[in-house]
Amino acid sequence: MPKCQVINCDDKNSTRHRFPNPKKNPRQFEIWIKATGNTKLEKIDSDKIYKNLRICHRHFGAENRSTNMYLKPNVYPTLFLPINFSPTIEFENPIIQENLPPKPAIPCEATGKMITVPSLNNWAISLEAFKFLTFNLKHRFNIKFFMPRRLNQDPLENFFGQMRQHGGRNINPNVPVFINHFKTLLVNNLVIHILLLLLKLFLILLLYIS
Numbered sequence: 001m002p003k004c005q006v007i008n009c010d011d012k013n014s015t016r017h018r019f020p021n022p023k024k025n026p027r028q029f030e031i032w033i034k035a036t037g038n039t040k041l042e043k044i045d046s047d048k049i050y051k052n053l054r055i056c057h058r059h060f061g062a063e064n065r066s067t068n069m070y071l072k073p074n075v076y077p078t079l080f081l082p083i084n085f086s087p088t089i090e091f092e093n094p095i096i097q098e099n100l101p102p103k104p105a106i107p108c109e110a111t112g113k114m115i116t117v118p119s120l121n122n123w124a125i126s127l128e129a130f131k132f133l134t135f136n137l138k139h140r141f142n143i144k145f146f147m148p149r150r151l152n153q154d155p156l157e158n159f160f161g162q163m164r165q166h167g168g169r170n171i172n173p174n175v176p177v178f179i180n181h182f183k184t185l186l187v188n189n190l191v192i193h194i195l196l197l198l199l200k201l202f203l204i205l206l207l208y209i210s
């Protein structure tokens with residue numbers, strides 16, 4: 001059985017799948033190559049890859065498989081991949097780019113010409129990114145549900161706000177300083193929580209005794 005081309009995959013038993021035909025379906029072929037994380041493949045002739053190399057069945061989710069150990073058309077590996085196969089890379093892929101929504105345009109009051117508004121355009125991209133994120137969380141990380149309303153940047157802003165407070169006058173910390181501030185922040189928060197917990201326990205004990 002030929003070795004699976006996905007980097008660090010040591011599967012020896014499951015069915016092997018041929019790469020998509022690079023002549024008929026070059027983009028699909030490209031995604032498969034990227035998904036393997038195997039940079040050596042980029043130097044190998046695509047016909048040779050198609051003829052000789054394989055990817056094993058475990059990299060395909062149930063939604064990509066047809067019943068009899070075959071794959072549905074136009075699928076790509078999503079499971080047990082090296083970490084560096086990130087959605088960003090997929091985003092750069094022309095297939096994803098093609099699927100981005102057309103830029104929403106509205107007529108300009110003064111000239112009557114159709115213009116694109118950055119905020120509308122970004123909103124459309126956000127919605128599309130949302131669908132993409134949902135798909136990946138579900139199929140790659142097996143997350144059953146998540147709370148979209150938690151997806152906002154407030155926690156991040158709070159975090160950086162606290163970090164800035166720590167820095168005092170230093171508003172442009174370098175990496176070691178940033179890491180140190182982060183550690184201090186962690187320890188401080190932890191200590192405060194432990195103290196609060198101890199206080200609660202103490203009060204409960206006091207109530208119990210009295």
Ligand SMILES: [Zn+2]
Nearest residue numbers: 004009011056
């Ligand atoms: Zn494999």
